Amino acid sequence: MPQAAVSSEREPKAGRHSSVVFADDQEWAGHLCAFVRGGLERGQEIKYFADTTDPERVLRALTEAGIDAVAAVRRGQLSVSTATQTYLAGTGFDPDAMIGLWHEAVEAAAARGYGGLRAIGEMSWGARDIPGADRLLEYELRIHHEVFERLPLTAWCFYDRRLMSDDCVDVLAGAHLTCRGNPVGGPVLRVAPLADRPGLRMSGSAGYDTRDVVAAAAAAVRGMPTQRVELDLADLRHLDAASLATLADAAAGRPVDAPLGVRQAPPSLRRLLRLFPEFGSAVEVLDR
CATH class of the missing domain: 3.40.50.300 (P-loop containing nucleotide triphosphate hydrolases)
Incomplete structure (x- = not known):
């Protein structure tokens, strides 16, 4: 017993x-x-x-x-x-x-x-x-x-x-x-779950050398069953256009009609959203 x-x-x-x-x-x-x-x-x-x-x-x-x-x-x-x-x-x-x-x-x-x-x-x-x-x-x-x-x-x-x-x-x-x-060492890009709400924290730099990590993060975003999913990017130094496209595609492919909320977006992401406004329907900066 x-x-x-x-x-x-x-x-x-x-x-x-x-x-x-x-x-x-x-x-x-x-x-x-x-x-x-x-x-x-x-x-x-x-x-x-x-x-x-x-x-x-x-x-x-x-x-x-x-x-x-x-x-x-x-x-x-x-x-x-x-x-x-x-x-x-x-x-x-x-x-x-x-x-x-x-x-x-x-x-x-x-x-x-x-x-x-x-x-x-x-x-x-x-x-x-x-x-x-x-x-x-x-x-x-x-x-x-x-x-x-x-x-x-x-x-x-x-x-x-x-x-x-x-x-x-x-x-x-x-x-x-x-x-x-x-x-734990310092990988070029680190992704971890948020402790207090559904979503992820990304830190480091998201670019060509981190395609696999970004793809895994995007798959996690797509698979989360909650209405809202957020990204905390306070410690992300850089994000390239291909990485943003991967995350936006994942957000658009979720079964719920809600954009991916982004907090503390780095300047590189804000510039990309201005250059590619079509991503705006899938990615929403929450602290403009």
Whole structure:
């Protein structure tokens, strides 16, 4: 039977979806054990989705740290599986399907008497040639509002610098409201969800070299189910015409008839809107 449940509603929403960046086995084990201990203390169900790590190694690391992982597995509170058995099963990674699976998993944990769900996912598969891997950034940008704002779920995304390039890690880890472990570097363009309303914060410079990041941000804008979506561009130094067109197309393609609201627009975007007034129906500067 589950232990006495303590709702994860007591955990700050901004901290429920965190990136965890590490570069050695000791760091990995430290984050793993802290996370699992927290879930056991709160009476939550805990899932670990491995990519390159042997599931037995996960249980062994917990046991060596004094956590009775075997007992937790036996009573159904802890499970260790692989990404290929779960969200990479079938034809590849699908953000919409994964968002639906999180809702189902949280409902199942509640039905079993747990006070929420806690999950770790190894994300190194995002750097490999896997169908749908190019949508991982879109997914990370969407799930704060579509999942963590709504559900008693805490998830840490594990990024191993030994398995992914620094640029890839820094962009993906930066798409979370909180990052644990090795500090995130400074990618040319960083995109993260807004904490207090549906939308994104873009910082750095959006141009030719950041086409993939802009495309992922645009896909996230298009996929958000809310009436209003905003961009906070206070820390964006530059945005070129192609990037603006990509974002405007995404806003125009949303199922709701509302422009993409932009706050703190940089001078480059304001100039582009004057040069290309046709974008004005899809992009609205909110603080003129």
